[in-house]
Amino acid sequence: MKYTILVYETPAELGARTDAARKDAYWGAYRAYTKALADAGIMVGGAGLQPPHLATTLRQHGGKRQVQDGPYAEAKEQLGGYYVIDVPDLDKALDWAARCPAASTGAVEVRPNLPM
């Protein structure tokens, strides 16, 4: 089954990406995690996302386009990226999600993908 791991990061974590003192640890952790997924042969895809201040949210209700600066939901933790993995069941997906660096600071959400 395919699952998507949605990676929700705290502002501090997102800040670590470019902070000289912390960025090596930050990127090192994600590189190691991504490599582990690939080595296990379960990685289907994924992407890291630029921080939420670069997001643009759009609604086209009733034919009228409304464009807004910023992410869809204002929350403490923001979507920082996602992984798509292929594992036999939810428990395996949760085991992998638990190893994601954001799990110990922000949160990770695991969702089954729609079958295609």
Next chain:
Amino acid sequence: MSGDTANETGAIRAAELAARTSYGRLVAYLASRSRDVTSAEDALDDAFVAALEAWPRTGVPDKPEAWLLAVARRRLIDAARHASVEAGAAEPLRALVEEAEHDATMTTAFPDERLKLLFVCAHPAIDEAVRTPLMLQTVLGLDAARIASAFLVTGATMGQRLVRAKAKIRDAGIRFAIPERHELPSRLAAVLEAIYAAYGSGWEDVAGADPRRRGLAEEAIWLGRLVAGLLPDEQEGDGLLALMLHCEARRAARRDDAGRYVPLDRQDVARWSRPMINEAEERLAAASRAGQPGRFQLEAAIQSVHAHRAVTGHTDWEAIALLYEGLIRVAPTIGAVVGHAAALAEARGSATGLDALRAIPPEAMASYQPYWALRAHLLRALGQASEAREAYERAVSLSEDAAVREFLVGRSLERA
């Protein structure tokens, strides 16, 4: 009675008996292959309908379970074939079809997968509030309306929650498996807690005065026996069973002949059930041989000390206080702290008990009835009449059971 009617009655009885003894086994077996609890239940319901139709004509088959299973599997396979290509559902069902084709006449015993089903029902990805109802429905075959009344929600609401939970089991890919060794204690704790919640439902309505509060004590004990039997090496299963049996043994003593509430320390021990106490003691003794006391073993041990009053005529409150101390270490709940304070008050005086109650943070005690009942009792014993009255009022306002309210009002009027 005509022969036809007798046949029919016999068939209905046989179907009912098969339903009671093997419903959970059949659901568990079918669902563990497909991960789809709903379609397993639907197929089995069809099989029971078919049994009621066929058995009066053909007689009850030698192996009613195998008969029901064969019909249910055929229904599942038909459903799989008819299902438009909703790929998610078709995939696991294929396994069933293949299995059935390999083994078209399943007459031998099929494996008992109920333990796996219990672990699925109490999976951390399933909302905690629906775990107990889910177990009661899938393993025991209780209908949503009956479960709903024990949990004080409407049948429609309960039905909806159950449907949602079963959809999650199927669509989120929750595995039917016994958890691995390192996870087993925490996963088992969730199963045991869900069973204990079934036992606790309707606990206050001991007399069964309100049919909506009719509890699920018998069902919970049945599930407790099932888990203890299927996981004999896990002492907490025996601990929970011992705890429930000790509590159940006192059911008849919790009301006097006039229907008034009787607190544990004033219960007539002659009304306690000896066979249940004996079984509880055996279970607890077996569990404690492993020397790994957990939450349920400690709670059962506390009830065991209370049960000894039937033999010795008095209660060893120091022993109870010590057991509560242990319980607070492994499971620090407000219930344990209040129980500890009550035991200290009995063993060393009301002032000591009142001191122990001060350890509870105000936000936790605000709506916790046993805290206010104990506090009122201790303040009254210490001669602090006006504070005691306030606490009694609070306790009365938080009691759901009329008999308990009457008891508390009566106590508040007694002299210290």
